[in-house]
Amino acid sequence: MRTTIFTKIVLVVISLITAFPAQAHNDHVCPAQLQKEVERVAQSPKLQPSRVGVFVQTNETNPQVLANLDGDRYFIPSSNAKLFITAIALKTLGADYRFATRLMSHNLPNSKGELENGLWLVGSGDPSFRSANGLKSLVTQLKNKGVKRINGGIWTLTSRKGAEVAGSWEWSDLQEYYAAIASPFTINENAINWTISPDTNGNPAIFTWETPELARDWRVQNQAITGTSDSKYSLKVVRPYGQKVLIISGVIPEKSEPELGGVAIPDPEANFLDLLRQELAAQGISVSRNISTNTSKRLPPNQDLAIAYSLPLSQLIITTNKDSNNLYAELLLRALGDRLKENMPDDNLLVGMITINKYLQSINTPPAYTLLADGSGLSRRNLTTPRAIVQLLQSVANDQNFRKSLAISNVDGTLTNRFKNTSAQGLIQAKTGTLTGAIALSGYANPQNHREVIFSIIINNSNLPSRDLQKYIDEIALLLTRLEPC
DSSP states (O other): OHHHHHHHHHHHHHHHHHHSOOOOOSSOBOGGGHHHHHHHHHTOGGGTTSEEEEEEEESSSSOOEEEEESTTSOBOOGGGHHHHHHHHHHHHHOTTOOOEEEEEESSOOOTTSEETTOEEEEOOOOTTOOIIIIIHHHHHHHHHTTOOEESSOEEEEOSOOSOSSOTTSOGGGTTBGGGOOOOSSOOGGGEEEEEEEOOSTTSBOEEEESSGGGOTTOEEEEOOEEEOTTSOOOOEEEOOTTSSEEEEESEEETTOOOEEEEEEOSOHHHHHHHHHHHHHHHTTOEESSOOOOOOTTOOOOOEEEEEEEOOOHHHHHHHHHHTTOHHHHHHHHHHHHHHOOTTOOSOHHHHHHHHHHHHHHHTTOOGGGEEOSOSSSOOTTOEEOHHHHHHHHHHTTTOHHHHHTSEETTTSGGGTTSSTTSTTTTTEEEEEEEETTEEEEEEEEOOTTSOOEEEEEEEESOOSOHHHHHHHHHHHHHHHHTBOOO
16 A cells, blocks of 8 residues: 555656756756756757757856857747847937927917917827827817817828838737737827626626726627636637727636736727817817818928927836837837938838848847847747847847846746746846747846856747746746856
């Protein structure tokens, strides 16, 4: 009997060991051992069908490469693509760069408070612009200029040109808040958040908008039902492409946690104009004609009436990287494209890519090693190498604005709940990246007894859940925090 029990215990222990990656040890790791330790993790049985790329070097003028596992091969970087956008935006646009949203006209209001020849909304793609502060402030400024009535309608103008959605994004993503359209007329992140909560068994699920006043013209077809506590969760939310309709179906178990989500707005420009019209009415300013977006027969305005500036770029990239905000990254990429205009294509997205290539050439990183299709990392056509990411991070290692934008292990951002109760707490500044079957972590590690190292760890082509892949990524990252001279 004792032999049988012992055998069962051994089998259970073996199964646990093979089910999860090996846990990090408390002993130190010699730099000369790092390559072997990285390969040990990469050769874990469940990673055998996958591709693992790792590149680690010291952060110094003449860096020493400590580990290189397929570091010069292409990988899909997922949200690690944001590292290129934010770092190069800081270098090209500057930490103090601000987006501006304007209300303009051809003249000041007359003695009756009437503004002739219409009002112009001039957008630059400020990702942080919102109804509560930006829009209200603009209209208040307009009112303070004495405007009581707008004759001639409202028009739009922007210098941003080109695609507002990457052509390689997956169709199913386009309805989601994280794939919001990168419009120059962005407001409230071009999305509306919602909550679905269970009721009692047999009753419809409870749907609520976070800001009902922003969803007045949306239709919700709520077909979802509350199930018993042990029923299978099958809630599904669909927005037919291009429509302001949500179709909710499936079952949400009784007493389960509310489901939080958001939906992308199909026409951001029309949405911005509608919200502007509502705010004008709320502050007592009338418009003589229906709002229009047709500018073909109008001359551009030359009179500033109201202006709202975004926070400086040094603050915007914190949201971009720490929270991994896709819309911020996409609009920053287009702002890069707006900086270079002379002898360039009339497409901010394409010129933004050219700007990235120029910077990579300046740091002696072959542009061919980084092929981006978007700014957010949502596209699976993005390709880069772990070495290229590390070289980029090396070029901005002393830029404190960039460093502050990265999540800190077990402290904030997308790393808030990672590396808890490990030696890596607070010692890693990095950018996460997650797509189905593709995961990444790149940044800086500060071992207590070793100089800082710069790293990039990417896993592609996996059928494992993202949570399981994180364990392997984190095990390699933990090795870096245990480095000691030997």
